[in-house]
Amino acid sequence: MGLSAVLGYLAAGVVIGPSALGLVGDPETIGTVAELGVVLLLFIVGLELKISHLWSMKRDIFGLGFVQMAITAVCLGSVSVYVGFAPQAAVVTGIAVALSATAIALQMLGERNDLQTPYGQRSFAILLFQDISVVPVLALLPLLASGLTAVEQDSLGDRLINLAETVAAVAAVVLVGRYGLNPFFRVLARSGAREVMTASALLVVLGAALLMEEVGLSMAMGAFLAGLLLAESNFRHQLEADIEPFRGMLLGLFFMSVGMSIDLALVRQQWMLLAVAAPGVILAKTVIITLLSRVFGATWRDGLRSGVLLCPAGEFAFVLVPVALGLGLMSSGEAQLVTALAAVTMLLGPIMATLLERTLEKRQDVENHPGAEGFAGHEGELSSRVLVIGFGRFGQIVNQVLLAQGIEPTVIDRDVERIRDAGRFGLKIYYGDGARLDVLRAAGAEKAEMICVCTDDPATTLKIVEIIHENFRNARSFVRAYDRVHAVELMNMEVDFHQREVFESAITFSRAALEELGTDPETAVAIANDVRKRDIARLILQKAEGSMGGAELMVGAKITPQPLETPAGRARGLSAETRDILGEGVF
Known part of the structure; x- marks a missing residue:
């Protein structure tokens, strides 16, 4: 059908999930394994970048990324209050829905081979800031809880110890990645055992991810950091080739788990609200991201492509909402509704992005068949x-x-x-x-x-x-x-x-x-x-x-053509418009 493979995975998840055929009764049973797909995806993205290139993107990451998340969260949270959510639930809803689907966006950019394009880089910058912001958001949620009981339980000393552990874990990953991994893989490469290289690649990714999770950071951020540190390694292409099969399979499983989480009974009960809210969220996020991208130097075309790509709610919504529910910030009905809204936008988003690409006639062939089966x-x-x-x-x-x-x-x-x-x-x-x-x-x-x-x-x-x-x-x-x-x-x-x-x-x-x-x-x-x-x-x-x-x-740079022969005279414009372009004035 020419649509993204992401949509196929989501639809398959809906069909085999507990709300339809019931082949999988509890999506949580595959949730942990499925999340590894996102982890491996972020590792491969890190391999494609270099620290110097990431530093050159700091304006888009911390400028565009922060402004997009702040404005989107405020707008969506205000609408939530208007439809009857409690103030605290509205804050959580605004933040959760303001986040975008990293896995979906990066998968679609990969299918189009657009990650290195200007709009792909700008979209990635927004996603990266959102992933970074999840950690402080999770830390701040207890502040919204009534009575601040969760905050009172932790002394200042405990919080300082947690901070020190986090810094030490990040430093450990950086030092090992910078000085230890290249010699390690060099020794393995001499053995000629490719299966050992594959196992070691998985060890590096999952080890960094689990270490970050242990100190309170996200597994995806740990994997991204490991990939970033290996981006200039001589073995990065080997690592990418070894990890790719696992990434594709597990990421597909992740998308299916999202489809399974859609409660069709709730959708039927709240179909009128969701029929308005889901397109409203998609439209609002598209407009906000398009306008902000334009302010930060993108063309209208690229801004619109970024907006449609990032309009679905993100996978972290399925993390924030249960935490908020456990802290008493949301009622069970509000949490179920926000979760359903996030899942529906993730279902509709890839369709909108594909339709936009067809409308712009940017791509004639969007099929992406994974590599080496033949x-x-x-x-x-x-x-x-x-x-x-x-x-x-x-x-x-x-x-x-x-x-x-x-x-x-x-x-x-x-x-x-x-x-x-x-x-x-x-x-x-x-x-x-x-x-x-x-x-x-x-x-x-x-x-x-x-x-x-x-x-x-x-x-x-x-x-x-x-x-x-x-x-x-x-x-x-x-x-x-x-x-x-x-x-x-x-x-x-x-x-x-x-x-x-x-x-x-x-x-x-x-x-x-x-x-x-x-x-x-x-x-x-x-x-x-x-x-x-x-x-x-x-x-x-x-x-x-x-x-x-x-x-x-860099992407978007231009080289000014220069004549190989010295011109015999000045250029002459033959119309008023041409003379204006050449700076000759109007004669």
């Missing part, structure tokens, strides 16, 4: 000299040339239609994600003489190049560059060869234009070659000077 048992059968990743318009031409010389490459692509097209070429092509280490191994990358990276997404291409250089140093890397910025990044990564995808076609085009205008063919070829040499020389100079190697290479 490779099982083929490790010893694939021995092609050349491995080609990507069978799009660029990769097809590369394969045509190789086949013309009698070289039969192995091709990886995860687009089903492209695989069918490749069948007419007689190629060995396999379904899978070329950005996964286990997939590349299974495809024979360790035996390949050359790996041609023909993917069209710059971020994906850079990730594949990193994996190749870290794990398959015997293979030469020939890489498709998206543009000039991407070409400089690839040169800094020391690929064996790169080619900008439109450069040579533009040179050929312009040479043909010169010939058609009367220039003799030899002169046209000489001029084209001269432009090519000048461009290459400037590219090497830009790489050497590092003029594009810093912050300007």
